[in-house]
Structure formats: C-alpha cells, structure tokens
Amino acid sequence: MTTTVMLTVPAHDQHCVAAAQAMADKLSGISDASFVITPHRPPVDARAVYDAEDTGRLDDRVRPDLVIPFGHNPVHSGLWSTFKSFYSDPIAWVALLITSVLLCYGGGAAMFYVHSIHFREGGPAVSPYVHWALDSTFGWFGLTPVIAVLLPLAVRLCRGLPGWAFVLTVGFLFAIITTPGPLAHDLIVARGTPVANVVTQLLGDPSVVLQPPVHYPPLTKMAHQLVAGLPVYVLLSAISYAFVRLGLKVGASTR
Numbered sequence: 711m712t713t714t715v716m717l718t719v720p721a722h723d724q725h726c727v728a729a730a731q732a733m734a735d736k737l738s739g740i741s742d743a744s745f746v747i748t749p750h751r752p753p754v755d756a757r758a759v760y761d762a763e764d765t766g767r768l769d770d771r772v773r774p775d776l777v778i779p780f781g782h783n784p785v786h787s788g789l790w791s792t793f794k795s796f797y798s799d800p801i802a803w804v805a806l807l808i809t810s811v812l813l814c815y816g817g818g819a820a821m822f823y824v825h826s827i828h829f830r831e832g833g834p835a836v837s838p839y840v841h842w843a844l845d846s847t848f849g850w851f852g853l854t855p856v857i858a859v860l861l862p863l864a865v866r867l868c869r870g871l872p873g874w875a876f877v878l879t880v881g882f883l884f885a886i887i888t889t890p891g892p893l894a895h896d897l898i899v900a901r902g903t904p905v906a907n908v909v910t911q912l913l914g915d916p917s918v919v920l921q922p923p924v925h926y927p928p929l930t931k932m933a934h935q936l937v938a939g940l941p942v943y944v945l946l947s948a949i950s951y952a953f954v955r956l957g958l959k960v961g962a963s964t965r
Contacts, residue, residue, distance in 0.1 A: 715743050754866050756801045759951075780832075805950070814847075819842055823936065840914065864879040867879055873951060892931040
C-alpha cells in the first residue's frame with residue numbers, strides 16, 4: 711500500500727519549494743511513498759491582504775498519511791511569531807515602506823496645513839517646504855516602528871474580511887495613535903526647540919520677525935489632529951494599499 715506524505719512549504723519561499731521538490735524526487739526513487747508538496751500561508755500573511763490572486767493554502771482535497779512541515783513551521787503563536795510571520799514575505803517590507811512614507815509625508819503635508827496654516831499655530835523661520843519636511847521626517851522616524859506593528863495587527867484583525875476593512879482599520883488606528891502628535895511635535899521640533907533652531911540656522915533666516923502663534927490647549931490640539939487625521943489617514947491608507955497591489959500585479963505580469 712502506498713503511503714501519501716504531504717510536505718508543507720512556505721508559499722512564497724521558492725528556495726524551500728525547490729529543496730522540498732528535490733527531496734521528494736530523491737525519496738520517491740527509494741521508497742513506495744507518494745509525495746505531495748503543498749504551499750501554506752502563515753496565519754498573518756501580507757499577501758492574504760495585498761495579493762488577491764495568491765492562493766497559497768493547504769490542499770483540502772489531499773488526505774495524507776503523514777504531514778511534514780518543510781522549512782518554517784506553518785503554526786505560529788504569540789505576538790513575536792505573528793510579527794515574524796508577517797515580515798517573512800518581502801512584500802510586507804515593501805508595504806511598510808510605501809505605507810510609512812505616504813502616511814508620514816502625505817499626512818504630514820495635510821497636518822502642516824491644518825495646524826500651521828488653518829489654525830495659525832506657526833512654526834520656525836523657514837520656508838513652508840522645509841517646515842513640512844522637518845515635521846514629516848520627525849514623524850517618519852518616530853512612527854515607522856509603530857506602523858511596522860500596526861500592519862500585521864490589522865492583517866490579523868481583518869483576516870477573512872475584504873480589503874476595505876484592512877484599509878479602514880489601518881487608517882482609523884493610525885489616526886487614534888497620532889492624536890497626541892501635536893504635543894510630541896511641540897516638545898521636539900516646534901519653534902524655539904533646539905532642533906528647530908538648528909534647522910533655522912541652516913535653512914532659514916533667524917532674523918525674520920514672525921507673527922506670534924495662536925495658542926490652543928493641548929486637548930484642543932489633539933481634537934484638531936483627530937478630526938482632520940481620520941479622513942486623511944484612511945484615504946492615504948487606501949492609496950498605499952492600491953500602490954502595493956498595483957506593484958504586485960506589475961511584478962506578476964513581467965515574470
């Protein structure tokens with residue numbers, strides 16, 4: 711009687727797939743076992759959200775006598791394993807880069823307008839472009855680690871749901887997380903801070919007489935941030951999601 715052995719391999723690890731195939735071919739010649747190579751997805755997988763065409767999953771039609779995980783174990787538990795599972799696929803790193811740049815620099819432009827121009831909170835004696843770049847770069851360095859955790863968390867929360875649920879979750883959670891952003895901004899890069907003074911000396915004009923800023927209570931600033939941030943960050947999350955999906959489609963079409 712032939713024994714059916716299923717080798718489960720990570721769906722997107724081509725080296726592991728090739729190694730499993732080589733082992734199956736070798737063992738098939740010296741035993742009466744039948745080998746089936748089946749890709750698996752980790753529980754928190756970037757392509758489950760970004761790649762609608764990907765179907766890497768266990769084949770329910772095969773009833774093996776023995777299942778051998780080949781490569782990384784398909785079973786993950788715990789926060790660290792969830793994090794590792796998500797970033798085991800290179801597309802997760804691409805998604806992190808695109809999402810962090812759009813949320814921090816695109817969102818930074820919107821928040822610059824809201825706080826500095828609309829509510830006249832002012833800024834250092836530099837051009838608006840330098841002001842935006844300063845605030846956004848500060849946000850990018852501070853928030854990219856947060857986004858790195860947010861993306862796999864959103865994938866886990868939205869498992870089995872359509873893509874728009876993932877977009878809404880990322881945008882909503884990021885808006886909540888950045889609500890205290892104006893307070894961190896005022897402490898580190900606002901007018902009069904050491905960082906702003908250095909940037910003004912290098913790229914601005916310290917002799918310019920600036921209009922006094924309008925002062926708001928901390929809770930008011932946070933309310934401005936939240937109300938303006940919710941639609942902005944959901945929109946930017948949708949754009950980043952579309953960019954990653956487009957990149958996957960273009961990459962697949964050129965293979």
